[in-house]
Amino acid sequence: MVLADDACVYARGLTVSGYASALHKNGQSLLPGGKIDEYASVKMLGREDRGAALALQLPVRDTPLILPEQDVTQWANVDDFGASGDGVTDDTAAVQKAMSSGRPVVYFPQAHYVINGTVDIPPEVREVDFLFGAIYRSVARGHTNSGIFRVTGHSQSPLLLHSAVTAGGVFVEHAGERPLILEEIEVYFHHCRGYAARPDMLFPGPAAQDVPVWRLYHNADPLGPQKTLFVNNSLFFAADLTDGAFAVENVKVWARMVNSEHLPGAQFSFRRSDAWIFGFKAENATRLFYAGDRTRLEVLGGTFLNWSSKMRQGPAILTRDSSVSTLFFMWPRPSEIVLRGEAGDGADRLTVPASRLQTANKTATIVPLFR
Numbered sequence: 001m002v003l004a005d006d007a008c009v010y011a012r013g014l015t016v017s018g019y020a021s022a023l024h025k026n027g028q029s030l031l032p033g034g035k036i037d038e039y040a041s042v043k044m045l046g047r048e049d050r051g052a053a054l055a056l057q058l059p060v061r062d063t064p065l066i067l068p069e070q071d072v073t074q075w076a077n078v079d080d081f082g083a084s085g086d087g088v089t090d091d092t093a094a095v096q097k098a099m100s101s102g103r104p105v106v107y108f109p110q111a112h113y114v115i116n117g118t119v120d121i122p123p124e125v126r127e128v129d130f131l132f133g134a135i136y137r138s139v140a141r142g143h144t145n146s147g148i149f150r151v152t153g154h155s156q157s158p159l160l161l162h163s164a165v166t167a168g169g170v171f172v173e174h175a176g177e178r179p180l181i182l183e184e185i186e187v188y189f190h191h192c193r194g195y196a197a198r199p200d201m202l203f204p205g206p207a208a209q210d211v212p213v214w215r216l217y218h219n220a221d222p223l224g225p226q227k228t229l230f231v232n233n234s235l236f237f238a239a240d241l242t243d244g245a246f247a248v249e250n251v252k253v254w255a256r257m258v259n260s261e262h263l264p265g266a267q268f269s270f271r272r273s274d275a276w277i278f279g280f281k282a283e284n285a286t287r288l289f290y291a292g293d294r295t296r297l298e299v300l301g302g303t304f305l306n307w308s309s310k311m312r313q314g315p316a317i318l319t320r321d322s323s324v325s326t327l328f329f330m331w332p333r334p335s336e337i338v339l340r341g342e343a344g345d346g347a348d349r350l351t352v353p354a355s356r357l358q359t360a361n362k363t364a365t366i367v368p369l370f371r
Contacts, residue, residue, distance in 0.1 A: 085110025
């Protein structure tokens with residue numbers, strides 16, 4: 001690998017064979033071939049007494065592979081159970097019948113489905129395919145923490161929900177002890193709420209304004225056993241309103257390519273969780289990451305677009321009795337970035353001047369590993 005002047009690399013758990021050098025820069029070898037336990041081309045920020053490792057090195061798990069059901073007679077079409085899919089009629093009861101049919105796959109063929117209640121997904125269902133349609137509430141008041149869908153029962157078999165657009169409260173409520181996979185689900189942008197309130201819009205419509213923030217996921221039983229969650233290519237899975245108010249709580253999560261756009265609270269918020277994020281995008285926010293109550297958060301790669309000067313007061317990363325390591329790009333280049341960790345009644349505030357941040361592509365800044 002050749003490293004450009006305005007780039008950085010972080011690697012761990014690799015073996016490079018057949019090459020004398022694993023990493024070159026300006027014709028010089030930076031890293032020999034062979035086994036690479038851990039390497040970073042930029043210096044770690046933050047306190048230096050957190051151990052020898054640069055990052056937290058949380059365990060990494062692949063998203064479970066859910067193979068398509070080959071027998072199409074085992075696919076339940078929600079329309080066959082009475083759903084109208086017209087974006088006006090409440091299809092809660094019909095969709096529940098499809099979920100309770102005993103078939104392993106449930107799918108939604110129309111473009112708009114209104115679900116004003118909560119649909120339980122039992123252990124017999126292993127895949128729900130929304131076919132990139134919109135699933136939303138036309139009456140959202142009172143549903144700040146209740147999901148459009150609720151995972152119920154106990155099972156070792158993962159449940160896959162994928163390919164949907166949604167708004168109005170919580171998309172899925174994780175009640176049962178079962179691994180959950182969320183893929184390609186777009187929670188409608190929070191900053192588009194004013195536009196979405198137009199009375200002539202089916203989706204998401206003015207009723208969705210009756211909840212304070214739209215979000216993808218909620219652990220319905222945070223005091224129970226820790227949940228297992230995989231999130232891929234989705235929006236607002238850890239959205240917050242204020243620090244910790246709507247945090248993803250008591251979950252082990254592996255998230256890949258997630259987007260928070262921008263929110264009034266922390267873009268990614270966790271409590272009592274182990275969270276591993278590989279690739280993110282966020283915009284205009286005072287708070288990027290919040291980690292509280294013994295959370296361990298590791299972020300490997302992402303882009304933070306923070307062009308509003310009002311949003312740069314920070315701290316961009318706030319931890320409370322937790323451990324965080326991050327590596328991401330931020331642009332435009334700030335004059336400084338504020339990071340803060342708290343333990344008990346004390347606060348450990350770190351203000352990093354731009355002179356300690358590496359520039360990438362003349363406009364972006366590399367924010368290296370912070371622990």
